[in-house]
Amino acid sequence: MLQNRTLRRMLAGVALSAFATPAFAVDGADLVNKLNAANAASSVTISYGNIVVDGDTVTLEGTKVTPTGGEAADIGEVTLEGVEEDSDGGYTVETVRFADFNKTEDGVTISASNLQIGGLTIPAKVETGTLDSILMYETASSGPIVVTSKGTEVFSMSGMQANVARMDGDAGLTFDATLSDIKADLTQVEDAKSKETIEKLGMQSIDGKMTIKGSWELASGKLALDEYALDFNDVGRLDLSFAISGYTMEFLNAMRQAMEASQANPNKDEANAALGLSMMGLLQQLTFNSAAISFADASLTKKVLDVVGAEQGVSGEQMAQSLKGMVPLMIAQLNMPELQNQIAQAVNTYLDDPKSITISAAPASPVPFPMIMGAAMGAPNTIPQVLGVKVTANE
Template sequence: MRLETTRNFLFASAAVLAFASPAFALDGADVLKKMNAAYQVQGAEITAKSVATNGDNVTLSGVVIGSGMDPAQQFPIGNVTLEGVEEDNGGYTIEKMSFENVNYAKEKVAITIDDLYMTGVVVPADATANTVDAMLFYDEAHTGPASVKIDGKEAFSIAESNATMTKSEDGGTLSFDLTAEGFKGDLSGVTDPKSKEAIDALQLKSLSGDLTVNGSWEVAPGTINVDEYSIDVENVGRLDMSFSVSGYTMAFIKSMQDAVKAQEANPNKEQADQAFGLAMLGLMQQLTFNNAKISFDDAGITKRGIDYAAKEQGTTSQQLSQMIKGMAPMMIAQLNIPELQNAVSAAVNTYVDDPKNFTISAAPAKPVPFPMIMGAAMGAPNTIPSVLGVTVTANQ
């Protein structure tokens, strides 16, 4: 009995030592290799001066992210710490990726970004596979305060941004959400006299607002639904867009990536651009238009714009408003779209008299293939509004 107990103990000890040995340790170099493979598919490349592994943590030192060999396209981001790294069927899961604060300066431009991290990162085993599992995912990507300075003066800043991705249980749908809170833009540094005059009159010297994007991607049919893409600028207004397109499948993405790689590999830039354009034209044939909408809620910019334009033309704001309302029907008439002419004229009149909101929608009775849209644009452009089910409204 004692001999059997001793033998079992030795076997157990040997198993523990085996799994703790370097042969079974986390391979930090392979983690970087798999991450890089996923980024390269998207046209980017990651390099690191060194890779260090400590338990289930990996530290990448001297990391640079870029595209191609052009130094101008290389962006150094310092050290990156990967925490809670685990091997997963040839790929890896990472609990958290933490980045050093960015402090980048080149010539007259300086960029700083604080508190960068990603959580719930999934690194694919094979980035070339034609499935959704070949893509790099994350649960959350976050940045703290970010700033862009030109000649030492802050031109643009963001208080905080946050992006999330969620995959359905069956992997068939991916939802995404992005918010950029407290962005600010400073146009006081504009020196051109005419531009400066317009900026002052329109009260655009200092801008602040928020950005929100959310939607989903249905993988199999390749349907992208952008439910909200809004930019809300204080004292200016809110621009809100949404759209839905089908056909953006994994095969489509792969073909698009191949076209980009072929363009970059061709030393003849003119020939490369022409080939890329033809490839994109061919790929567009695979897409289908479902619907789209763009609307603007005014917060004062319209009246200031009319006032400034009237002053420039040596007339009054009221006279210019009447001119706009009178010119709108004539301009639309030139497009030969009678079914839309009255609606546009009515919407323009309503909006100019009392600027609140202006909306253009395209909602066809059934999805329209892009080739049909392109054919209408080339053969009978005046039919596009009816093909796409375009409507124009104001103050609704």
């Protein structure tokens, strides 16, 4: 009787253990195969020397990334943590950690640490025309990145953080990124003239950050880069933005196929010519929505005017007045009266009180790229009207 009770307890313990742990271990090779299938749009293949699976952690040893037609690059050990297989055969990965990077070539060393991706989703099957046809992740980040040249640190940043989110109904994506505490040592510039100018400007080093924000709509292929900004202390903020439509999944696949065909052709001249024609054809599918470039001054303009003026034997204020007289003469050859007046007025306003200057293009309705190319070849002076170009200052 005692023996029977003991046996039943042992069997119950075994059964409980079976339910408490996964019935099957993660198939590392299957995971990588499906990862490569979903990553095909990037034309990069991931390979490995060995896979080690420990519970929900998969480690790829001797990992390499190989672009189509290119040479493999060693990226070392890659660890995937919190790996789960879903009911469809796809995978989710909590965190992907990459080995710290440190490489020296021609006296220049680049190092990066704490590289990782969060919220990686690997579909079981690539579904053309949906977000499941591309490799998706929620975050990407790094720790410090440092570049040294001949033993001197010439560039660094404290880290990078990027986020990607699906729109409702998987209609598209929104994304943003920040590169923090960017520092550059300009004293290492070797060109004598540039070095002299840097010294006169008192800009032996610069520091600031980069920010990026945008979105991509799947159906229309509208790619909008709402913000691409470089903001440096005591220099200024340069901000770019644009929006185009037609950048669809079909467009991306056609572009990838054209590049793969070019790389597979042993006759490079023929391959380049064919690729050029393919790209020209693909551009016909795109539509221009808007674009803008602006600069918000943070003391750079006055420094430049003082330095350039000193070289001409005049003050910075006198240099500004001279430029205000020269600009109308320089742009007269454009043969675009309305735009010329805008440029002249904006330059005058900006030089009187340097705050910001913006060049924008916002047509009343989106303009197909073929129409832009036709205007550029047939009547270049009509492009400002076609694209709705404006130049403004201090607004």
